[in-house]
Amino acid sequence: MRISTLAEISGVPVPTIKFYIRAGLLAAGRPTARNQAEYGEEHVTRLRLIRILTGPGRLSLAAVQRILEALDSTGMVPGERCRATIWALFPDASDERGAGVDRARVIVDDFVDRLGWSVDADSPGRSALTQVLAALHRLGIACDAEVFRPYAEAAERMIAAEPVRLPAPTAEAAVARTVLLGVAFESMRLLASEHRMLNDPPAAKPQAAKAS
């Protein structure tokens, strides 16, 4: 199909398609003539994935690019490719170091060991968690990694339930699903936050006695 047809089918304007090709997110079409190229179903699929990741998935173009690279890497066995895709969701943590961060890293590594999770020593999740713990400490919030245990248990349950309930037909759909479910959970957390705050505000003032 021509680029105008691709735009029509995918709902993505031609200039945006050209931008995605220049940015390396989408493969160029097969040249058929000067200034003309042929596009296929794989372009439709890829465009749909990009639109979902940057739209409801709320990812930056840089993150999308890392995910697509992982998805396309042919030199990897499936397990490696899955891991690379997950890793791509989390950008490299800042290189911030210092006594506080180093100590937080030890605490986080120990916590992951206690969970019995076998994840790579370089997993970006470890660094992100380390930065979070160090930042909480800097804010004067005293806690150790055990404060994350309910999160770990909730995450395990969610991950275990996902594939059964939501089979994804393709590798692209599986990636999109992972991203979308992350957004869904974050939405839930904010809605629950709002509900709780409006209906059960922090006990700043003593409750007024009610006639009963």
Added chain:
Amino acid sequence: MRISTLAEISGVPVPTIKFYIRAGLLAAGRPTARNQAEYGEEHVTRLRLIRILTGPGRLSLAAVQRILEALDSTGMVPGERCRATIWALFPDASDERGAGVDRARVIVDDFVDRLGWSVDADSPGRSALTQVLAALHRLGIACDAEVFRPYAEAAERMIAAEPVRLPAPTAEAAVARTVLLGVAFESMRLLASEHRMLNDPPAAKPQAAKAS
């Protein structure tokens, strides 16, 4: 204190401080002479919050700006301010409409009703969830909003447990805590994903019989 002292105490370089002031994220100092201004403790606190939100909090400057505006709005009662801060975490959803999105919105609203959560009809979480559900449908993943119920329950438990375990000393710390715990959960979800994928890969091939 002078800007050079502020930079030293906060660890934020002078040009970055000036950029934050120009961007409206940080109040200007009190002018004391031509090309000189006085900064106070409130600048240190605010800089620390900005660094946490853009660093481990992984927020864009635009999101940080929305959060700080909500935090600073003096015309609001505390409940409204809390809600505005939560809302600021989620940018306005895209205006994408269409039969699929409209139907997803009805499903999501009905689901939130069934949860018994009283949240505003305009809560950004509703729109985000709607976009997620519509995108899952476009991917060919058939599901209704009930698929999010474990998320809702996990979110409720997490929100209920937070303040008890992690008292935040200031409004700034409370905002940072909310953002950081979101990142912590997302890290947990990715680590759990990695653990599961490497140790319990999708059953693509029948399991080899093991001598036992």
